[in-house]
Amino acid sequence: MIGMLQRLGASTLETAATLGRAVLFLLRVLRGSGELIRRPGLLVHEMYSVGVLTLVIIVVSGLFVGMVLALQGYYTLVDFGAEQSLGVLVALSLTRELGPVVTALLFAGRAGSALTAEIGLMKATEQLAGMEMMAVDPEHRVIAPRLAAAILSLPLLTVIFNVLGVTGAWLVSVNLLGVDGGSFWSQMQSQVSFSDDILNGLIKSVMFGVVAGWIAVFNGYDCRPTSHGVSRATTRTVVVTSLIVLGLDFVLTALMFD
Amino acid sequence: MPTTESEALIDLSGVVFSRGSNRLFNGVDLQVRRGEVVAIMGPSGTGKTTLLRLIGGQLRAAAGRVAVDGQAVDQLSRRDLYRLRRRMGVLFQSGALFTDMTCFENVAFPLREHTDLPETLIRTVVLMKLEAVGLRGARDLYPGELSGGMSRRVSLARALALDPEIILYDEPFAGQDPISMGALMQLIRQLNDALGLTSVVVSHDVDETLRIADRAYVISGGEVIAAGTPEALRHSESRWVDQFLNALPDGPVPFHYPAPPIADDLCGEGR
Numbered sequence: 188m189i190g191m192l193q194r195l196g197a198s199t200l201e202t203a204a205t206l207g208r209a210v211l212f213l214l215r216v217l218r219g220s221g222e223l224i225r226r227p228g229l230l231v232h233e234m235y236s237v238g239v240l241t242l243v244i245i246v247v248s249g250l251f252v253g254m255v256l257a258l259q260g261y262y263t264l265v266d267f268g269a270e271q272s273l274g275v276l277v278a279l280s281l282t283r284e285l286g287p288v289v290t291a292l293l294f295a296g297r298a299g300s301a302l303t304a305e306i307g308l309m310k311a312t313e314q315l316a317g318m319e320m321m322a323v324d325p326e327h328r329v330i331a332p333r334l335a336a337a338i339l340s341l342p343l344l345t346v347i348f349n350v351l352g353v354t355g356a357w358l359v360s361v362n363l364l365g366v367d368g369g370s371f372w373s374q375m376q377s378q379v380s381f382s383d384d385i386l387n388g389l390i391k392s393v394m395f396g397v398v399a400g401w402i403a404v405f406n407g408y409d410c411r412p413t414s415h416g417v418s419r420a421t422t423r424t425v426v427v428t429s430l431i432v433l434g435l436d437f438v439l440t441a442l443m444f445d
Numbered sequence: 446m447p448t449t450e451s452e453a454l455i456d457l458s459g460v461v462f463s464r465g466s467n468r469l470f471n472g473v474d475l476q477v478r479r480g481e482v483v484a485i486m487g488p489s490g491t492g493k494t495t496l497l498r499l500i501g502g503q504l505r506a507a508a509g510r511v512a513v514d515g516q517a518v519d520q521l522s523r524r525d526l527y528r529l530r531r532r533m534g535v536l537f538q539s540g541a542l543f544t545d546m547t548c549f550e551n552v553a554f555p556l557r558e559h560t561d562l563p564e565t566l567i568r569t570v571v572l573m574k575l576e577a578v579g580l581r582g583a584r585d586l587y588p589g590e591l592s593g594g595m596s597r598r599v600s601l602a603r604a605l606a607l608d609p610e611i612i613l614y615d616e617p618f619a620g621q622d623p624i625s626m627g628a629l630m631q632l633i634r635q636l637n638d639a640l641g642l643t644s645v646v647v648s649h650d651v652d653e654t655l656r657i658a659d660r661a662y663v664i665s666g667g668e669v670i671a672a673g674t675p676e677a678l679r680h681s682e683s684r685w686v687d688q689f690l691n692a693l694p695d696g697p698v699p700f701h702y703p704a705p706p707i708a709d710d711l712c713g714e715g716r
Contacts, residue, residue: 321607322558323558
């Protein structure tokens with residue numbers, strides 16, 4: 188019994204300490220981000236590996252999610268003769284929820300894990316320590332551009348995901364199921380609001396970008412510098428990001444939409 | 446040889462450092478004067494690498510003073526510490542080269558970070574540094590394609606890129622074949638004298654290190670147990686130094702890690 192309490196206390200303290208380290212780390216990195224304005228090349232390079240290389244999975248998933256949504260929506264709506272609203276259904280689901288959330292989950296799996304593993308390996312092979320001794324602060328030179336790239340990439344990827352989702356839905360409903368194209372688009376245009384739906388979705392994805400980027404770089408920087416430590420950190424990045432994104436999404440939805 | 450504080454470029458006095466409950470240093474005094482090659486020797490696990498990290502300001506001593514060129518390293522602001530580090534080069538045991546850059550890019554890295562030199566000048570400097578370590582021809586190779594000795598030499602070229610005053614070598618000879626060992630020994634000595642550097646070599650390869658060092662410190666059990674010129678150390682009266690320099694398996698440093706008597710362990714409570 189006492190042992191159990193001890194373990195509970197120890198793990199609580201450990202978690203609190205990790206959270207504290209993560210917050211301080213984020214503040215230090217943000218303070219170092221100013222340098223990116225002077226050297227945009229660093230950011231562009233990371234945007235490529237974090238953003239552009241994630242495009243394929245985002246494009247393919249977006250297309251298929253949109254197509255499936257259209258199929259499922261059609262079977263339900265057609266019973267009520269409301270299949271013209273398919274465009275609205277798909278667009279709202281995508282911009283409000285599926286776009287930001289699914290993109291963030293895919294991002295964690297594709298880019299977050301890669302960031303953690305890369306930084307963790309740099310730490311394990313003393314590259315970060317070496318950089319420090321060359322009077323180059325790795326938090327500014329390595330971490331800040333990667334975090335900024337994640338925060339900027341995720342909203343952009345979300346937009347691409349949404350566009351392709353709507354395109355996929357249009358392909359299936361108009362070309363395959365025979366929904367009227369004119370009403371598909373016009374209903375979508377009149378029912379989807381820019382500020383309520385699209386903007387709120389983008390705000391969500393910016394928040395997810397901060398969360399996903401932060402967790403990924405922190406886990407890499409904070410990992411034990413062994414092969415086991417790096418592998419655990421990579422797994423933890425994906426798991427923790429996914430859980431926090433889903434939890435945060437619920438909170439944001441509750442605050443944004445009524 | 447008397448050492449006064451004013452002429453010591455690196456000055457450690459009464460340094461205490463613990464890792465967890467393990468006290469690594471218990472009052473270490475050590476001075477390195479400008480232009481010297483100083484060796485720090487001791488068995489594995491005595492914290493020789495930690496000593497370099499203390500000098501570089503990556504770790505802080507619990508007590509005592511670590512000063513480089515008169516500045517107390519652990520009291521510097523981050524900014525001043527980074528300025529001081531530009532005057533030091535460190536050769537890590539692993540080389541610590543950036544694995545996704547070529548040798549050329551690795552050596553160019555500190556130049557690109559700290560200077561606004563035009564690309565043509567960077568190219569010239571990098572090629573000169575690589576030439577100094579004999580690896581100009583390997584500039585387009587990645588660290589993964591180099592042998593251990595070569596990557597240590599590239600790492601040395603990178604440490605030299607900003608023309609530092611001090612170079613810290615962490616186990617430069619560990620795991621090297623005799624030829625690369627000889628090449629590295631020669632490099633350390635020649636670079637020191639030709640460029641007017643001050644070098645600190647941490648190592649447990651006794652013969653090689655003593656051959657190039659002006660002075661040596663032997664550290665064990667958290668303290669400096671012997672110091673002086675290689676000649677003086679070889680004639681030291683201390684049994685400990687004798688054991689270390691002559692590689693005797695047992696002596697003042699026991700072969701066994703502290704443990705209860707073996708009879709108790711084998712026939713005792715565990716059964």
